Amino acid sequence: MAEYLSPGVYIEEIDAGPRPIAGVSTSTAGMAGVTVRGPYTGKPKLVTNFLEFQNTFGGFLREPDPLIRDTWANDPAEGGRWWLFPLAVKGFFDNGGQRLYIKRVASRQASPSSGVLGHGLVSPVARDAAKGATRLELGHLIGFSGVGQQIQLFRGDDQQSIHTAGVAAYDATARRIELDAPLPAEVRAGRGDYVQIGTRNAEETLEFAAVSPGSWGDGVQVRIQPMASAALPVLPDPQEGALFVTRLAADAAADSETVEVAAVTGLDPDELPPDVWVQIGSSRFKVQLSQPADGKVTLTLPSGTAHEAWRSGLLVRRVRRGTTSAGPTLRIGGASRLYEGAVVQLDDGTHLTIRTVESIAADVVTLDGNVPGTLFETDRLQLVEAQVDARFTDPSGAVETETHRNLRLTGDTAANLVTTLAVRSRLVRATALGALSTDPAKFPLPAVGSWLTLGGGDDAYGSLSVADFVGEDGGSGKRTGINALEDIDEVAVCAVPGMWSGTVESALVTHCELLRDRFAILDPQDGLDIEGVQAFRERFDTKYAALYHPWLVTRDLSVGRDAEVPPSGHMAGIYARVDVERGVHKAPANTVIRGIRLTDGIAQDITKRHQDVLNPKGINALRFFPGLGHRVWGARTLSSDSSWKYVNVRRLFLYLEESIEEGTQWVVFEPNDEALWSLVRQTVTNFLTTVWRSGALAGTTADEAFFVACDRTTMTEDDLANGRLICAIGVAPVFPAEFVIFRIQQKSRETQLA
Structure with a gap:
C-alpha cells in the first residue's frame, strides 16, 4: 500500500479488472532426426522454411550402405528409415507448416572433421x-x-x-x-x-x-x-615545436639542392631545430633552414638528393618526428584501441618492424623494444x-x-x-x-x-542406435534426441519421421504424456498390409498420439527418382495448416495432402472396406478420391477411452490447458480470498467466451458451452490453509461429423383438393 507522508499530489496505477489470457500457439512442431550436418548439442533449432533447413542442417541424405540400410529397414520391431528425415521436413513445409524445431540425431561414435x-x-x-x-x-x-x-x-x-x-x-x-x-x-x-x-x-x-x-x-x-x-x-614529440605549412616561392630545377619557400608563422630558423623534415609533393626530405630574406626562407636539401622539377606554389609542410631520441616509447593517437600484449607493426619507410605493447598511459605507448628508425606524424602504427x-x-x-x-x-x-x-x-x-x-x-x-x-569426419552410421533417437536428459540445453524437445515449450506437435521402432515411438508418446502440452504423430512400418498395420497398432493405447497409414510417395530431388516417405512430416504440416486456417478445434481431416506425386501419391490403395476395419481401431487412413485428390480420411487418436478418441478434441484441451496455465501465472502468491477468486473466474470466463465464439465449443449460449467455478464450493478450509486455489472448469467440445448420415425414404403423393 502506498505511503502518504507529506502533502502533495500522488499518481497511482490500479488494476482495472481481470487479466486477459492469450491463446498459445498450436501449429509449432518439433522433430528429431538424422541430418547431413548442423548443431548436435544445445537446444533444438528453429527453421521456418526448407531453404533455412538446408542452410542449417544440409540437404537430403543419401541412402546408407546396403548392409546398414537393410539392418534398419528389415527390422519390424526396432527399425526405421531415418535417412528419409529431410524429405519429411520438406513435406511439413509443403503442407503449410511454418515453424519447426529440429533436433539433430547423430551416433555417439560420430566424430567431426x-x-x-x-x-x-x-x-x-x-x-x-x-x-x-x-x-x-x-x-x-x-x-x-x-x-x-x-x-x-x-x-x-x-x-x-x-x-x-x-x-x-x-x-x-x-x-x-x-x-x-x-x-x-x-x-x-x-x-x-x-x-x-x-x-x-x-x-x-x-x-x-x-x-x-x-x-x-x-x-x-x-x-x-x-x-x-x-x-x-603517430603523434609528434612535444620537443619538435610548431607545425608550418608554406609553398615554393620559385621554381626548383630537378635535383637542385636548395629551394625557396615563403616565410610563414612557425617557420623561424632561430626557433626550430637545426635539422627539420619537410614534405614536398609526395616525398619527405631532411633540410637545413637559412635566415629569411625578402620574405623568403631557403631550404637546403642533403647533397646528392634526387628529385623531379618543382613548380612555384607547390605545397611544402613540416613533418614532425614522433621521437627525437632512441627509446621504447611512442605517442599514439587513439592509443585506447591498444592493449597490453597487443602486437603492432611499425614502418620507417625501408623496414617493417614488429613490436609488442607493454603498457599504455594516456597516449604514451611503451613497447618491448626501441622504436626503429625515424617515425613521423604522417606514419601509422598498425595493430596486428x-x-x-x-x-x-x-x-x-x-x-x-x-x-x-x-x-x-x-x-x-x-x-x-x-x-x-x-x-x-x-x-x-x-x-x-x-x-x-x-x-x-x-x-x-x-x-x-x-x-x-579438414578431414577424418565420420558419421558412424554403423553404430547408430535407437538410443541415439531417444537421447539423454542432461538438463536444459544438454539434452539429446527426443528428450531435447522438452527444452522448447512452444512445441505442440512432435514426430520422429521414418522411425517405427517401438522404443523410439514409446519414448515419443511418453514424452508427450509427461509434458501434457503436445501431441505425437507416429509412423507405421512401410509396406504393411491391413493385418500388419493392425498388429502394429496393438502396442499403443494413448490419447496423446495418432497413427496414419500408409506411407506417401514423393519425388526425391537428390537422386531424381520417386521415394516412399513416412506420413508424419506431411501430417504435422497439415495440423499446422488447419490450426491457422480454421483453428485447433477443427479435425485435421478431409484435407488435401500436398507435396506428393499427383498420381499414385499414396503407397498403397486403401478402400472403404479396408477403412471399415482400420477406423474403429484408431488407424487413420490416407486415401485417394477421384476428383478430390489425396486426402486425410481419419481423425482418431490411439486411445481406448472413447472420451478422447478424436484428435481435435484432445488437442483442443491441450490448447485450453496450456493457455490457462500460462495466462494465470500472476495468480500465484496473491491473497487467496473472494476478490482473487472473482478475478480468476472472470479471467477464465473471458478466455473461454472467446474460444466459444470461434466455434470451438458446442452450445448456443456461453452457459451451454462451458462453466467456471471458483468459490467456497470448490475449496474447503483445508485447501485454503494449505495455499490451494481450486478453479473447476467444464467445457463442451465440438466433435467432428465423422459419420454423415442422410436418411431417405419414399413418400406417397398426396392429392390436393381444390
Missing part, C-alpha cells in the same frame, strides 16, 4: 600480374621485414614454385611490393597464388574442427592470416590481429563462407579467436596448442598452401 596447423608466414596474391612484371599486390605485408627481404612465390593449385626474388621497395598502405627480378610467369589471384616468407614449421599451433560431427566436415576449409585491425597515427576465413562446399557445389575479423590469438577475452569462433561460427571450432605465438612470422599455417582442408 579436423586438422592441425603448423606455423609460418604467407600472404595471398590480391591481383593478377603478367609475366615480366615486377610489382605485386598482396593481401597484407604484416610480418614482412622490408627492403632486401627474400620471398618465394607459389601457385595456389599445385603448390609449384613460380619465382624467388628480393623486395626492392614496398608500400605498406597499398600492400604492394616491388621485386628485384621480373616474374618468369603470370601470377593469378583466382588460382590462390601466394607469397611465402621463409620456411614452414610443423610445430602445432591451432587445431580446427568442424562444428558438428559427421563426414560433411571434410568439405570445410579454413584459412587464418594476420590483419591490420587498426591504423593509428587475426582473420579467420572458413568455407564449406556441399556435394551440390553450393559454397557457404564466413569471415571473422579482429581476433586475438591469445588472451582470455571475448575477442579471443577460440572464444569468438565458439560463439559465432557455424562451421568450425578452434583449440589453441602449445606452439601458438602472436609473432606474425610464426602465424598458424598448414603444411601446404594457405587453406587447411
Whole structure:
C-alpha cells in the first residue's frame, strides 16, 4: 500500500479488472532426426522454411550402405528409415507448416572433421600480374621485414614454385611490393597464388574442427592470416615545436639542392631545430633552414638528393618526428584501441618492424623494444590481429563462407579467436596448442598452401542406435534426441519421421504424456498390409498420439527418382495448416495432402472396406478420391477411452490447458480470498467466451458451452490453509461429423383438393 507522508499530489496505477489470457500457439512442431550436418548439442533449432533447413542442417541424405540400410529397414520391431528425415521436413513445409524445431540425431561414435596447423608466414596474391612484371599486390605485408627481404612465390593449385626474388621497395598502405627480378610467369589471384616468407614449421599451433560431427566436415576449409585491425597515427614529440605549412616561392630545377619557400608563422630558423623534415609533393626530405630574406626562407636539401622539377606554389609542410631520441616509447593517437600484449607493426619507410605493447598511459605507448628508425606524424602504427576465413562446399557445389575479423590469438577475452569462433561460427571450432605465438612470422599455417582442408569426419552410421533417437536428459540445453524437445515449450506437435521402432515411438508418446502440452504423430512400418498395420497398432493405447497409414510417395530431388516417405512430416504440416486456417478445434481431416506425386501419391490403395476395419481401431487412413485428390480420411487418436478418441478434441484441451496455465501465472502468491477468486473466474470466463465464439465449443449460449467455478464450493478450509486455489472448469467440445448420415425414404403423393 502506498505511503502518504507529506502533502502533495500522488499518481497511482490500479488494476482495472481481470487479466486477459492469450491463446498459445498450436501449429509449432518439433522433430528429431538424422541430418547431413548442423548443431548436435544445445537446444533444438528453429527453421521456418526448407531453404533455412538446408542452410542449417544440409540437404537430403543419401541412402546408407546396403548392409546398414537393410539392418534398419528389415527390422519390424526396432527399425526405421531415418535417412528419409529431410524429405519429411520438406513435406511439413509443403503442407503449410511454418515453424519447426529440429533436433539433430547423430551416433555417439560420430566424430567431426579436423586438422592441425603448423606455423609460418604467407600472404595471398590480391591481383593478377603478367609475366615480366615486377610489382605485386598482396593481401597484407604484416610480418614482412622490408627492403632486401627474400620471398618465394607459389601457385595456389599445385603448390609449384613460380619465382624467388628480393623486395626492392614496398608500400605498406597499398600492400604492394616491388621485386628485384621480373616474374618468369603470370601470377593469378583466382588460382590462390601466394607469397611465402621463409620456411614452414610443423610445430602445432591451432587445431580446427568442424562444428558438428559427421563426414560433411571434410568439405570445410579454413584459412587464418594476420590483419591490420587498426591504423593509428603517430603523434609528434612535444620537443619538435610548431607545425608550418608554406609553398615554393620559385621554381626548383630537378635535383637542385636548395629551394625557396615563403616565410610563414612557425617557420623561424632561430626557433626550430637545426635539422627539420619537410614534405614536398609526395616525398619527405631532411633540410637545413637559412635566415629569411625578402620574405623568403631557403631550404637546403642533403647533397646528392634526387628529385623531379618543382613548380612555384607547390605545397611544402613540416613533418614532425614522433621521437627525437632512441627509446621504447611512442605517442599514439587513439592509443585506447591498444592493449597490453597487443602486437603492432611499425614502418620507417625501408623496414617493417614488429613490436609488442607493454603498457599504455594516456597516449604514451611503451613497447618491448626501441622504436626503429625515424617515425613521423604522417606514419601509422598498425595493430596486428587475426582473420579467420572458413568455407564449406556441399556435394551440390553450393559454397557457404564466413569471415571473422579482429581476433586475438591469445588472451582470455571475448575477442579471443577460440572464444569468438565458439560463439559465432557455424562451421568450425578452434583449440589453441602449445606452439601458438602472436609473432606474425610464426602465424598458424598448414603444411601446404594457405587453406587447411579438414578431414577424418565420420558419421558412424554403423553404430547408430535407437538410443541415439531417444537421447539423454542432461538438463536444459544438454539434452539429446527426443528428450531435447522438452527444452522448447512452444512445441505442440512432435514426430520422429521414418522411425517405427517401438522404443523410439514409446519414448515419443511418453514424452508427450509427461509434458501434457503436445501431441505425437507416429509412423507405421512401410509396406504393411491391413493385418500388419493392425498388429502394429496393438502396442499403443494413448490419447496423446495418432497413427496414419500408409506411407506417401514423393519425388526425391537428390537422386531424381520417386521415394516412399513416412506420413508424419506431411501430417504435422497439415495440423499446422488447419490450426491457422480454421483453428485447433477443427479435425485435421478431409484435407488435401500436398507435396506428393499427383498420381499414385499414396503407397498403397486403401478402400472403404479396408477403412471399415482400420477406423474403429484408431488407424487413420490416407486415401485417394477421384476428383478430390489425396486426402486425410481419419481423425482418431490411439486411445481406448472413447472420451478422447478424436484428435481435435484432445488437442483442443491441450490448447485450453496450456493457455490457462500460462495466462494465470500472476495468480500465484496473491491473497487467496473472494476478490482473487472473482478475478480468476472472470479471467477464465473471458478466455473461454472467446474460444466459444470461434466455434470451438458446442452450445448456443456461453452457459451451454462451458462453466467456471471458483468459490467456497470448490475449496474447503483445508485447501485454503494449505495455499490451494481450486478453479473447476467444464467445457463442451465440438466433435467432428465423422459419420454423415442422410436418411431417405419414399413418400406417397398426396392429392390436393381444390
